[in-house]
Amino acid sequence: MTVRLQLGALAVALTLLSLLGLALGPFPLSLSAIVHTLLQGPDAGGGFAHTILWEIRLPHVLGALLIGAALAMSGAAYQGMFINPLVSPEVLGVLAGAGFGAALGLLWSEQFWMVQLLSLGFGLLAVGMAVALAWRVGGEGALIVLVLSGMITGALFSALLSIVKYTADPYDKLPAIVYWLMGSLSQISWHNLAWAAPLLLTAMLLLLREGGRLNVLTQGDEEAKSLGVSVARTRLKIILLTTLLASITVMLAGMIAWVGLIVPHLARLMTGADHRRVLPFSALLGAGYLLLVDLLARSFTTVEIPIGILTALIGLPIFALLLARLGAAGWR
Numbered sequence: 215m216t217v218r219l220q221l222g223a224l225a226v227a228l229t230l231l232s233l234l235g236l237a238l239g240p241f242p243l244s245l246s247a248i249v250h251t252l253l254q255g256p257d258a259g260g261g262f263a264h265t266i267l268w269e270i271r272l273p274h275v276l277g278a279l280l281i282g283a284a285l286a287m288s289g290a291a292y293q294g295m296f297i298n299p300l301v302s303p304e305v306l307g308v309l310a311g312a313g314f315g316a317a318l319g320l321l322w323s324e325q326f327w328m329v330q331l332l333s334l335g336f337g338l339l340a341v342g343m344a345v346a347l348a349w350r351v352g353g354e355g356a357l358i359v360l361v362l363s364g365m366i367t368g369a370l371f372s373a374l375l376s377i378v379k380y381t382a383d384p385y386d387k388l389p390a391i392v393y394w395l396m397g398s399l400s401q402i403s404w405h406n407l408a409w410a411a412p413l414l415l416t417a418m419l420l421l422l423r424e425g426g427r428l429n430v431l432t433q434g435d436e437e438a439k440s441l442g443v444s445v446a447r448t449r450l451k452i453i454l455l456t457t458l459l460a461s462i463t464v465m466l467a468g469m470i471a472w473v474g475l476i477v478p479h480l481a482r483l484m485t486g487a488d489h490r491r492v493l494p495f496s497a498l499l500g501a502g503y504l505l506l507v508d509l510l511a512r513s514f515t516t517v518e519i520p521i522g523i524l525t526a527l528i529g530l531p532i533f534a535l536l537l538a539r540l541g542a543a544g545w546r
Contacts, residue, residue, distance in 0.1 A: 217485070224499065227502055228502050231502055231506060232275050232505065235274070235275040235505055235508065236267060236275060238512060238513060247263045248267060273403055274400075276411070277406070277407060277467065278508045279501040280414050280501070281467055281470065282477075282500040283418065283498070284462065284463050284500075285470065285474040285500055286473055286474055286477035287421055287422075287493055287496050287497045288421075288456035288474055289302045289478050290489070291424070291428065292305055292452075294492070295431055295449060297357070300475075302474040302475035303459070303460040304471070304474075305364050306340070306341045306363075306453065307340035307341060307364050307367035307371060308337045308341050310368040310369075311337045311338075311339055311340025311368075311371045312333045312465070312469075313375055313395055314336050314372075314378065315332035316330075316332065316394055317394070319332040320382075320387060320390050321387050321391070326401070329394075330466075333461065337464060341453060343363075343367045345360070345453060347363040348360040348363040351363070375395075379391055394469075396468065396523055397520050397522025397523075397525070401467070402466055402467065410462050420455055421452070421456070421493060422493050424451065424455075424493075425488075425493050427443050427448045428493075429487075431445065471525060471526055471529075472526055472528075472530075472533070473504055473529075475533065476503075476532050477496055477499050477500040478492060479533075481499055483536075484499075507524050507525055510528075
């Protein structure tokens with residue numbers, strides 16, 4: 215199948231999944247009602263279908279598409295940069311740091327903006343600490359030192375998160391912290407998307423421009439330098455963009471794991487190892503994957519299951535199958 219046919223098939227699949235996401239829920243909507251309500255616009259006024267679609271489901275679906283795309287693309291970029299198929303966006307501690315910041319915000323304040331601000335700040339701080347430690351210990355070219363530094367900062371903020379959970383009120387604050395850490399799209403609103411969507415889209419577009427340099431980085435540092443690529447600058451740019459993407463996803467929906475680990479492998483099976491194709495295909499597949507998981511989370515029971523639980527439960531067997539497939543074919 216050619217690239218254009220693959221992109222067309224993914225576009226059709228995303229459209230169908232988006233329509234299902236708008237239609238399904240505790241109060242199902244027909245296709246005609248969805249089309250009619252969308253054509254009326256957001257300012258058409260009251261009505262049951264209008265409220266359900268424009269105020270709840272449409273931002274919910276758009277949020278799932280953006281978060282899935284951001285996590286998958288950042289995972290693909292990290293796997294290419296580290297030349298390692300087992301890394302994901304949390305490798306440098308960004309999710310642990312952002313999770314700790316969100317928990318601290320929930321402990322200290324009732325304001326949702328404070329939770330988001332602390333989540334972003336500590337996510338950036340965790341990665342900054344990992345990069346600074348790696349640079350101090352191993353210099354600009356030591357990838358293994360960078361991974362180990364990420365493990366250190368991740369462990370540090372995981373321990374700090376445990377302290378926050380231990381000191382939180384078990385009847386009020388602790389349930390909110392635990393629910394947030396399990397991941398959920400229920401908090402996404404037009405207000406959140408108004409500032410998050412431009413940042414996510416801009417970071418993803420800038421990351422797409424690094425596809426060619428990622429291809430060179432997979433050949434090793436010496437080869438990349440001989441071809442005129444600034445290894446340290448390229449890595450720093452990729453780390454900044456992926457950290458921003460991962461931190462914003464935690465701000466919007468809590469900690470959602472496995473998307474950034476699994477989806478890039480699916481993209482490579484479709485396109486090969488060229489990151490100029492892997493990155494956009496990862497974004498499209500990640501958007502569809504998270505939207506599909508969200509549909510399952512809303513369909514199993516009357517109460518929405520935290521999406522982070524399902525991404526782990528579904529991701530484990532998928533990763534096992536991919537491991538068997540890639541073990542024979544090789545990753546690079």
